[in-house]
Amino acid sequence: MLEQPSVFRPGGGETTEEVATRARQWWQEAIVDSENASSTIVAFAHSGSITSLCGNLLGLPPLEWTPYYLKPSQHLVIKVSANKIEIEV
Numbered sequence: 001m002l003e004q005p006s007v008f009r010p011g012g013g014e015t016t017e018e019v020a021t022r023a024r025q026w027w028q029e030a031i032v033d034s035e036n037a038s039s040t041i042v043a044f045a046h047s048g049s050i051t052s053l054c055g056n057l058l059g060l061p062p063l064e065w066t067p068y069y070l071k072p073s074q075h076l077v078i079k080v081s082a083n084k085i086e087i088e089v
Contacts, residue, residue, distance in 0.1 A: 020052035
């Protein structure tokens with residue numbers, strides 16, 4: 001999954017890169033919408049989407065995404081301010 005993000009398809013589903021692209025597109029749309037509405041966004045997603053989103057936001061290669069992989073019932077907070085991104089697990 002992380003060693004071959006453009007090839008590995010767990011269960012025949014999306015590759016890691018495809019999941020990352022979809023999560024990044026959602027984030028970009030959510031940020032645009034939040035500029036005109038609330039400053040708080042709440043999202044529920046599986047850990048693959050969240051992990052890839054965090055890695056992308058921080059500009060990390062996939063092999064460095066593991067600290068953001070969530071176990072069941074875990075959550076994290078992504079704070080964005082003045083072009084600074086903080087992630088609290």
